[in-house]
């Protein structure tokens with residue numbers, strides 16, 4: 001079975017040319033560039049009815065094509081919980097307290113329905129891989145402790161080969177007693193993909209980091225840690241994370257998220273932390289939506305943004321990407337799992353709007369996060385399994401200005417989702433999809 005895509009714009013490669021992709025048995029055979037559009041092929045009209053028709057030659061007429069997105073930091077269990085878990089103060093502290101209380105009343109069905117809604121929305125917007133953190137409170141009813149992980153593992157199975165879901169339970173942030181350890185041990189028998197946590201909120205943050213590493217190393221699992229989500233420049237678990245990574249030879253297996261206090265540090269402290277991160281080959285993810293919303297709540301006047309030093313990290317050679325974090329919950333009341341929207345927000349938060357910046361932003365939601373979570377065999381390079389999103393935009397400027405929601409997602413040898421909102425942004429008639 002062969003499919004061809006003619007006249008695609010792939011702005012993470014070269015913006016001024018068009019590409020033709022040849023896909024055979026779900027794999028990219030070739031991706032050749034040419035100047036000027038070629039004729040031939042059936043016009044690709046973002047028709048929601050085309051799922052069955054993978055075998056064809058499609059002329060996409062200059063639409064933007066990108067490797068399918070990887071959203072490597074979400075919280076599916078919490079998503080869409082806002083109606084029953086409010087946050088009046090808008091702080092991280094109240095969000096944790098509010099969701100912790102509300103989670104005791106969630107049912108399996110309720111939680112799974114909310115998770116599924118988020119995954120389907122992410123897919124429709126171009127995402128084919130999600131790494132989700134899942135709460136794991138060991139001091140609640142046993143059923144409540146394990147519900148999120150159980151539901152996430154069931155969902156992982158339900159969506160396999162459509163959206164890869166990686167399940168990273170967050171080990172508790174308090175010092176552990178016997179019951180905590182017994183439940184953690186049970187969790188570690190459950191076929192999870194890695195370990196998460198938020199040790200910076202522990203009363204013993206550095207010991208908390210060491211606990212996470214002990215469990216991860218013992219069970220040979222990668223780590224993805226909520227790191228220093230605080231405006232306090234003295235919050236610096238990042239240094240212990242870098243130290244432990246080197247001590248256990250865990251380079252390349254530790255990803256850190258948030259790094260808000262890195263933004264609050266003075267330049268000398270920040271340079272030191274970035275150097276240590278580089279030495280330990282840490283990768284990083286910024287979560288600007290949640291941080292713009294939660295951080296700086298104690299500030300008046302010039303309010304700190306809480307967003308980490310994205311450009312400095314990238315300039316230092318630390319792979320730094322961007323992700324959604326929370327969707328419609330007490331940590332972040334907005335969102336739809338749309339990484340293009342997050343890329344735009346990252347552009348605002350990090351002063352990234354120049355020509356190279358926007359190309360970087362597209363890398364930060366597509367091939368780079370895919371590499372961090374081990375999906376190097378999926379994408380749009382020859383030899384990779386074809387996994388891409390086509391967006392009804394005909395230039396990078398239009399992509400970021402309009403964030404068109406008319407998109408088509410291809411993977412696993414077929415069209416997986418086509419969303420057509422029939423919104424015209426004043427494009428030339430030839431590009432309209434009526």
Ligand SMILES: [Zn+2]
Nearest residue numbers: 075133226325
């Ligand atoms: Zn998070």
